[in-house]
Amino acid sequence: MISVILLGAGFLLLIKGADLLVDGSSAIARRLKVSDLSIGLTVVAFGTSTPELFVNLFASAQGNTAIAIGNIVGSNIANVLLILGVSALIYPLSVTRGTIWKEIPFSLLAAMLLAILLNDGLLDGSSSSVLSRSDGLVLLAFFVIFLYYTVGIASRVEGLEQSLTSKVHRMSWAIGKSILGLAGLVLGGRFVVSSAIELGRLFGVSESLMGLTVVAVGTSLPELATSAMAAYRKNSDIAVGNIVGSNIFNIFFILGTSATIRPLPIQPGGDADLGVLVGSSLLLFLCMFTGKKRLLDRWEGVLLLVLYIGYLYYLTVRG
Secondary structure: OHHHHHHHHHHHHHHHHHHHHHHHHHHHHHHOOOOHHHHHHHHHHHHHHHHHHHHHHHHHHOOOHHHHHHHHHHHHHHHHHHHHHHHHHHOOEEOOHHHHHHHHHHHHHHHHHHHHHHOHHHHHOOOOOEEOHHHHHHHHHHHHHHHHHHHHOOOOOOOOHHHHOOOHHHHHHHHHHHHHHHHHHHHHHHHHHHHHHHHHHHHOOOHHHHHHHHHHHHHOHHHHHHHHHHHHOOOHHHHHHHHHHHHHHHHHHHHHHHHHHOOEEOOOOHHHHHHHHHHHHHHHHHHOOOOOOOEEOHHHHHHHHHHHHHHHHHHHHHO
């Protein structure tokens, strides 16, 4: 019972911590005359992925590598099949040409690269599959490329000196809010990892399954809230862009950082999960060309949700 309470408290701290960090860091960025586009592509994208980041940092540091990989793979699968499925049901999602031909393929590349790096041991006849420290550095290098691209398409705002000239205490408030958000993320990450391990042991569930399901969906709640609200407000490109950007960030930065801290071996059955990850990214790309082009319609949202339910059933049977 205590573990369940700690798990719930951990998720709440992660979500609230991410919210405070986004608010505080956005206020600091505006004070420094950074454009809203730059903030959205960097600060907000980072903020919605901070729950996964802190869970993985704790899991890697403590040697719980199954949770570290399962959290990211499960989160990315849930982002596409569950969250975009729900968002498309709320309102059909129209997507820009740039998202279709740049961001979504970049997300597919991230998934395929992860699958290759986790199975590169097969090339030399090794039976073990692990995301090594050198693999982590490769992922981080790709993240730098993605970040350069992201910053390159955004521009700084000119002529906002008056609106951005605020009192000193406002900057202090923004910094304090950011620090408070980070504290919530650190505490929440510790609670989630420790309680997930304890619950897994209590119910005889593997760390990998806990990471792919409970931890993955829990840490994806900020993305769910962001994309569902964006769909409700008919801001379709934000709903899709948030998910695609989060998936890229999760693999390149979070898994890259986690593997650099400690090599991450793939668990039995992990290749099937990687197949679902690559398949869901490819399916999202193909959905842009079925029915009305550049539109994720409601029936496609239903398809994504059905596939996610089927994946959960498979995980349950696999144990």
